[in-house]
Amino acid sequence: MKQEEQQPEMGEELMQQLRSKATELLLREEWNESANAYSHFISLCRAHISNTHDLTDPDQLSKLHKSLCLALSNRAEARSRLRDFDEALNDCNEALKIETTHFKTLVCKGKILLSLNRYSMASNCFKTALLDAQPGGNSEIINGYLEKCKKLEFLSRTGSFDLSEWVLNGFRGKSPELGEYVGAVQIKKSEIGGRGLFATKNIEAGTLVLVTKAIATDRCILSDTGENAQLVMWKNFIDKVTGSATKCHRIRQLICTLSTGEDEDGLRVPDISLFRPETEESCFSDEKIDMSRILSILDVNSLVEDAISAKVLGKNSDYYGVGLWVLASFINHSCHPNARRLHIGDYVMVHASRDVKAGEEITFAYFDVLSPLDKRREMSTTWGFHCSCKRCKFEEELGTKPEIREIEMGLERGLDVGGAVYRLEEGMRRCMVRGKEKGYMRASFWAAYSEAYGSEKSVRKWGRRIPAMEVVVDSVVEAVGSDERVLKVLVEGLKKSGSGGGGVVEMERAMKVGRGVYGKVMKKQATRTLLELGLHEQSY
Numbered sequence: 318m319k320q321e322e323q324q325p326e327m328g329e330e331l332m333q334q335l336r337s338k339a340t341e342l343l344l345r346e347e348w349n350e351s352a353n354a355y356s357h358f359i360s361l362c363r364a365h366i367s368n369t370h371d372l373t374d375p376d377q378l379s380k381l382h383k384s385l386c387l388a389l390s391n392r393a394e395a396r397s398r399l400r401d402f403d404e405a406l407n408d409c410n411e412a413l414k415i416e417t418t419h420f421k422t423l424v425c426k427g428k429i430l431l432s433l434n435r436y437s438m439a440s441n442c443f444k445t446a447l448l449d450a451q452p453g454g455n456s457e458i459i460n461g462y463l464e465k466c467k468k469l470e471f472l473s474r475t476g477s478f479d480l481s482e483w484v485l486n487g488f489r490g491k492s493p494e495l496g497e498y499v500g501a502v503q504i505k506k507s508e509i510g511g512r513g514l515f516a517t518k519n520i521e522a523g524t525l526v527l528v529t530k531a532i533a534t535d536r537c538i539l540s541d542t543g544e545n546a547q548l549v550m551w552k553n554f555i556d557k558v559t560g561s562a563t564k565c566h567r568i569r570q571l572i573c574t575l576s577t578g579e580d581e582d583g584l585r586v587p588d589i590s591l592f593r594p595e596t597e598e599s600c601f602s603d604e605k606i607d608m609s610r611i612l613s614i615l616d617v618n619s620l621v622e623d624a625i626s627a628k629v630l631g632k633n634s635d636y637y638g639v640g641l642w643v644l645a646s647f648i649n650h651s652c653h654p655n656a657r658r659l660h661i662g663d664y665v666m667v668h669a670s671r672d673v674k675a676g677e678e679i680t681f682a683y684f685d686v687l688s689p690l691d692k693r694r695e696m697s698t699t700w701g702f703h704c705s706c707k708r709c710k711f712e713e714e715l716g717t718k719p720e721i722r723e724i725e726m727g728l729e730r731g732l733d734v735g736g737a738v739y740r741l742e743e744g745m746r747r748c749m750v751r752g753k754e755k756g757y758m759r760a761s762f763w764a765a766y767s768e769a770y771g772s773e774k775s776v777r778k779w780g781r782r783i784p785a786m787e788v789v790v791d792s793v794v795e796a797v798g799s800d801e802r803v804l805k806v807l808v809e810g811l812k813k814s815g816s817g818g819g820g821v822v823e824m825e826r827a828m829k830v831g832r833g834v835y836g837k838v839m840k841k842q843a844t845r846t847l848l849e850l851g852l853h854e855q856s857y
């Protein structure tokens with residue numbers, strides 16, 4: 318016979334103590350200990366219920382059910398704080414079986430679904446909770462959650478994000494609330510390597526391609542103990558990803574779609590619908606994942622954060638972050654990319670940095686593409702691949718020409734930048750380099766062009782013999798997409814040229830490049846502000 322059957326009062330006393338302990342731990346935010354204490358209470362409570370068929374007090378069974386429901390709800394809360402979402406949702410569902418409209422459970426379930434980006438399901442929970450909410454009391458909080466679900470569901474359906482207010486407020490306060498969004502793209506086999514993301518429609522420069530929330534991120538401030546801080550950050554990041562993969566079936570299956578770097582051409586091509594926030598659980602298989610696979614996946618797919626506020630304001634420039642953004646991980650690198658990413662909070666927003674045609678592969682830069690071939694080769698080797706994009710192939714062939722090698726060597730030896738630009742332009746003319754390919758070369762030698770246009774002395778000496786800055790900017794943007802540094806040279810040049818950069822045509826040109834850099838998520842006024850800020854504060 319069990320203890321509760323022998324001495325019901327003692328059993329009840331023990332349960333009472335356990336419940337108080339669990340609640341105290343919950344209030345102290347000791348989630349693990351609280352979940353354990355509730356687990357103990359829940360099993361005692363269940364045992365008690367199954368032994369109460371011959372109880373004389375008819376209210377006792379109902380009291381036990383109520384206690385069980387509350388305990389499940391509280392354990393769900395603790396487990397959700399531990400990001401143990403599967404188990405937390407199971408607890409919520411168990412509690413809701415006992416009491417279908419249990420307020421606390423509905424709110425807890427709604428919050429979990431919201432953090433898993435399942436906006437309409439979360440909204441249904443909050444709507445039911447609202448029926449039981451007290452007007453003027455918790456109903457305000459529930460209405461707040463409902464508003465949030467509605468807004469995020471709308472953003473996720475339409476992609477009409479707007480970061481202008483945040484930018485115009487100088488990036489003050491919390492970063493804007495974002496939802497996940499999948500634009501006109503699909504995943505297909507790529508000629509670049511493995512799978513890639515492709516446009517299904519023509520996409521205009523600045524248009525959003527996707528917004529996705531990180532599975533996990535970790536950040537640190539690089540100080541004198543930089544390397545140590547970085548190691549700790551990586552360890553925390555790996556722990557977080559492993560924790561999420563172990564605890565949440567949906568997250569585990571999403572991570573399982575990613576490349577480990579081996580046999581990429583033989584990898585399965587997942588359907589894009591898997592990455593939409595509202596995809597049903599039943600669409601996910603149940604693949605297992607082990608630590609070594611997680612480590613390989615992180616090695617191939619983690620991205621270093623590039624926070625816009627740090628970049629534009631020069632704020633927190635020693636701030637360093639990494640993250641894993643699953644859908645963005647299908648985007649291959651190209652040295653003539655057509656997309657850029659903005660990191661906002663835990664989200665990454667990817668937009669076209671130049672016009673993209675339907676069927677074209679979406680690519681972004683894993684490293685700085687405003688650099689010469691040799692430098693890019695080094696960086697792609699660190700990433701573990703050999704880039705053979707059109708630009709690399711072209712530059713490989715051209716690089717063998719003596720006039721180009723000479724300029725490279727001259728620049729290394731400190732050759733006057735204006736002279737180098739002049740020689741490069743002459744070299745390209747002799748080698749009959751035209752169209753986009755000219756843009757590739759100018760992007761490779763961007764540092765020299767930028768310095769030449771930035772120095773009055775150089776402009777005075779070489780100005781008539783080298784192409785106009787606007788011509789070079791246009792060709793670079795067309796070839797490798799927009800970039801803050803190119804935009805800076807353009808805006809500075811337009812200011813110096815006497816029109817103050819304020820002429821309609823000049824402004825339109827700068828705004829177009831600005832849209833490619835920051836995307837249409839910034840409206841005109843915000844883009845203008847970013848152009849201004851960029852002039853003074855940019856840090857690279």
Ligand SMILES: C[S@@+](CC[C@H](N)C(=O)[O-])C[C@H]1O[C@@H](n2cnc3c(N)ncnc32)[C@H](O)[C@@H]1O
Pocket residue numbers: 509510511512513575576578581584617618646647648649650651700701702703704705706
């Ligand atoms: C983040 S994943 C990109 C998606 C990957 N292609 C897939 O099928 O999952 C990075 C890996 O893609 C491949 N890759 C990306 N860009 C490449 C490029 N320009 N050239 C060759 N391989 C590339 C490399 O194997 C790299 O390790």
